[in-house]
Amino acid sequence: MDIVVNEELKAYIDPMTPEEYDALERSILAEGCRDALVLWGDMLVDGHHRYSVCRKHDLPFQTIQNTQFRSMADVHLWMIDQHLGRRSVSPFQRGVLALRKREILAARRAGAREVDDQAHAQAAAEAVSDAPEDATPVAATPADAPKPEPLPSRVAIAREARLSNSQVGMIEKIHKQAAEEVVAAVKAGTLSINAAAAVASLPVEEQRAAAVAGGDELKQVARRVREAKRKPRDEVTPAQDTTDDSELHTLRQRVIELTAENEALRRQLAELQGQVSASD
Structure with a gap:
């Protein structure tokens, strides 16, 4: 039968890298095409790379129909x-x-x-x-x-x-906001998911400019974005400093006043006890 290659289906999953394709070709040449190609009618669904290698070298292959597709x-x-x-x-x-x-x-x-x-x-x-x-x-x-x-x-x-919730959130952000050049860097392994998500928060033109400059520049941009968003725990604004100092001064004054009142009460109590002893 004539097998139809649907280009949309072929591109639906990211294609193999040239290195991966070469490895598959060597494997098929050595061992043959062991896995059957999956068809829906005459349309090829799974096995595009295997089909390509077999056609290239005129090698036999098997097919199987998936009858559950609607x-x-x-x-x-x-x-x-x-x-x-x-x-x-x-x-x-x-x-x-x-x-x-x-x-x-x-x-x-x-x-x-x-x-x-x-x-x-x-x-x-x-x-x-x-x-x-x-x-x-x-x-x-x-x-x-x-x-x-x-x-x-x-x-x-x-x-x-097989990912964490945070990774899925970052990938979703990259999928929606990242420039094509940034996505390509992630797919190539040049940029991590975490770094790409940081870069994706920038305007698209800035993302592309960083990508054109190379992987190192992308990483530096990602680091600067994360640092800009990160606020050290011990960092406070001058207004916060003034407020904290004022509150601390008020508390200290209150402690001094309470200590003085406590000392005065102790003296009064001692005087009363002395008077009671004298009357006895």
Whole structure:
């Protein structure tokens, strides 16, 4: 059969690096294509790099059909789940994939809610048209209306991607705010997730300028951003200093006054005790 390569599917997951592709090619040349390519009809879903190597060297390969797919969203979710379980996928890529999965589920949930609203409106209209003229209106609800699945929380996303909650938050920030050059630096391993999230808080043009200057400059910019946001615990403003000194002075004066009052009371008590002794 003729296998169709969908370019959108091929690019949906980050491609292998040239080094990874060379390693795969050597492995297939030595051992053959051991894993079957996954198809949806005649469309290639999984195994694009293996298919490329086999075509290049005219090597045999096996295929398998996944009959559970009903839509392209099903295909995307399956691809994401497959790659989330692979060790070769970087932490940043896992975070992006997990967030992408949540977006797909959110879109599916919104679509299901829209369909449910339409069915509810249709059922209500049919109930009104079929009811006697003197009947009391009753709200109509579609029978067996499916409830949309709850969206995974950030904790669930982090667990699935084998990341911490804070890492997922930083990856989400990078995904939404970082310039393409900064994202490329993270994917290449030049910049850490933590540093990229710091750089992503800057205007896009500043991010690009730092990226053009190189990885070292990106790291320096990230360090300066973090230092600007970090406030030392012992750092206080002059106004805070003045307030603290004033409060401390007032407390000290109060202690002196209480000590004097206490001493005066002790003297009075001693005098009273002396008077009582004298009368006895």
